[in-house]
Amino acid sequence: MRKSPARLMILIYFIVITAGIISCEKMGESELNQEIMPFVKGVYGNPGTLLEAGYRFDDLGMNAIFVRSISLNESLYETARLQNVQVFVEFPTLLGRNYVENHPEAWPIDETGEKSPPADWFMGVCPTDPGFWDYREKQLRDILDKYDVDGIFLDYVHWHAQFETPDPILPETCFCERCTSLFSEDTGVQVLGAGIPEKADWILVNANSEWRGWRSRVLNKWVSGMKEIVREMRPDALLGIFYCSWYPDDHDGALFKTLGIDVEAFIEMADVLSPMLFHKMKERRPSWVGEYTGWLGDLISASHENQPLVWPIVQAHDNPGIVTPDEFRQVMLKGIQAPSTGIMMFSDRSLLDNPEKIEVMMELYLEKPED
Ligand SMILES: [Zn+2]
Numbered sequence: 001m002r003k004s005p006a007r008l009m010i011l012i013y014f015i016v017i018t019a020g021i022i023s024c025e026k027m028g029e030s031e032l033n034q035e036i037m038p039f040v041k042g043v044y045g046n047p048g049t050l051l052e053a054g055y056r057f058d059d060l061g062m063n064a065i066f067v068r069s070i071s072l073n074e075s076l077y078e079t080a081r082l083q084n085v086q087v088f089v090e091f092p093t094l095l096g097r098n099y100v101e102n103h104p105e106a107w108p109i110d111e112t113g114e115k116s117p118p119a120d121w122f123m124g125v126c127p128t129d130p131g132f133w134d135y136r137e138k139q140l141r142d143i144l145d146k147y148d149v150d151g152i153f154l155d156y157v158h159w160h161a162q163f164e165t166p167d168p169i170l171p172e173t174c175f176c177e178r179c180t181s182l183f184s185e186d187t188g189v190q191v192l193g194a195g196i197p198e199k200a201d202w203i204l205v206n207a208n209s210e211w212r213g214w215r216s217r218v219l220n221k222w223v224s225g226m227k228e229i230v231r232e233m234r235p236d237a238l239l240g241i242f243y244c245s246w247y248p249d250d251h252d253g254a255l256f257k258t259l260g261i262d263v264e265a266f267i268e269m270a271d272v273l274s275p276m277l278f279h280k281m282k283e284r285r286p287s288w289v290g291e292y293t294g295w296l297g298d299l300i301s302a303s304h305e306n307q308p309l310v311w312p313i314v315q316a317h318d319n320p321g322i323v324t325p326d327e328f329r330q331v332m333l334k335g336i337q338a339p340s341t342g343i344m345m346f347s348d349r350s351l352l353d354n355p356e357k358i359e360v361m362m363e364l365y366l367e368k369p370e371d
Contacts, residue, residue: 040064040086040311040342041365046071049348051079058083060358061365066090066153066313066344069143077147086150088240089143091136093222095156097123099132106132108160108173111204113196116160119169124160126174127218128182133225140226144233151238152230153274157219157266158259163244164276165320166283168251170258175200183214215260223269238271242313245275245282245292267300270308278315278346279331280323289314290334297339311342316350316357325356332364 042064043050043057048071050057057065057080064086067076072089080087097118100107106129110116125132140152162169175196180203184191189207193199203211227239243266246255255261266273275296277289293312300307314331316323323331328345335343345351351358 037341038063039336039368040344041368042066042088042342042344043348043351044090044313044344045347045349047348048073048076049352051076053352055358056083057085060362061368064088064150064342064344068092069139072143072147087147088151088153088238089147089149090153090155090242091140091143091226093136093154093157093226094124094127094159095122096125096132099135100125103129103131105129108171109176109179109196111172111175111197111200113175113200116171116173119160119162119171120165122160122162124156124158124173126176126179127159127222128174128176128179137229140229141233144230144237149234149237151240151272152226153240153242153272154223154226155242157223157241157243158261159215159219161254161258163246163259164278164281166281168254170251170254172200172204172258175203183211186217187214212257212260216256216262216265219260220262220265220269223266227269239269240272240274240311241266241270242274242276245277247292247295263296263299264303267308268306272309272311272342274311274313274344277312277331277335278317280315280317280321286327286330286334289331290337293335293337293340300339309341310339311344312340313344313346316345317347318350318353323350325354325360328357329360329364332360336364336368
């Protein structure tokens with residue numbers, strides 16, 4: 001099996017960057033990146049559909065696929081390798097409708113003590129459920145055992161909620177007995193109240209900031225735990241995170257408050273950050289794609305030791321609304337600007353539904369030099 005070069009390339013990248021700061025001051029950052037490691041040009045989803053439709057990844061200018069775990073198979077993996085295309089696998093960390101239906105103890109509980117209903121199509125899992133951790137760990141190990149992937153991209157690393165919409169669904173969870181007990185144990189906060197509604201009310205009134213911080217740390221443990229498994233089994237593979245690209249103040253701070261996402265903590269742990277810059281779903285202008293990646297780049301370079309790469313995922317998908325080929329071009333152009341060192345688009349289906357979008361992607365990917 002082929003050894004993945006991705007992590008080695010990152011090491012070389014930082015060594016050369018450090019040396020290059022002195023000798024290449026006049027060279028722009030993006031030029032420098034391109035000199036050292038290939039700019040990643042990918043498609044997210046089930047990219048095998050492009051092969052079935054008669055395309056080749058390399059002819060489309062792609063050098064990477066970001067394939068959902070359920071769509072990964074040997075034939076796709078082997079074809080990608082033959083076309084010199086890197087294979088990154090999306091891993092649906094805390095998504096689990098079927099799981100919670102079969103394991104009610106893992107269903108997120110809201111502040112009234114009831115099972116929190118599905119948030120549109122999304123159904124999250126209580127992240128403290130040990131059975132669910134075991135279930136996901138086994139899945140991750142199976143993938144890593146079978147395939148020498150270039151990276152695992154954690155998806156749905158957030159508490160139960162729906163953010164891929166202009167009107168987010170933001171329930172308060174999870175107040176199951178396990179979560180409130182662990183919260184007490186981990187923080188030393190003694191939660192008062194007889195039943196779940198009373199305890200939830202007490203927490204939200206008396207220990208709100210401790211609660212939010214604890215919830216975030218629970219997610220971070222998922223990331224660090226999954227990263228350990230990746231490092232152990234495939235030391236050369238990258239650990240990426242897909243995450244909600246709200247700014248910290250958007251929606252009254254719901255990124256941290258409700259989803260539990262602390263971007264600075266993700267920066268400390270990830271090799272690659274892939275903000276989900278779905279402009280149409282979130283009713284943003286195409287220019288927001290560039291603004292957000294610039295903001296993230298500043299956050300990474302200003303205050304952290306770990307320097308994850310930034311590979312945004314942009315939207316070509318038509319639902320809700322229509323993303324025209326020209327609009328798709330605009331978000332791609334914004335998404336490939338520095339500090340990005342890679343990009344992917346969502347998704348293969350939207351390309352096949354509108355061949356003009358294939359033309360847009362192909363033109364940009366073939367124009368963009370790899371090194
Ligand atoms: Zn819980």
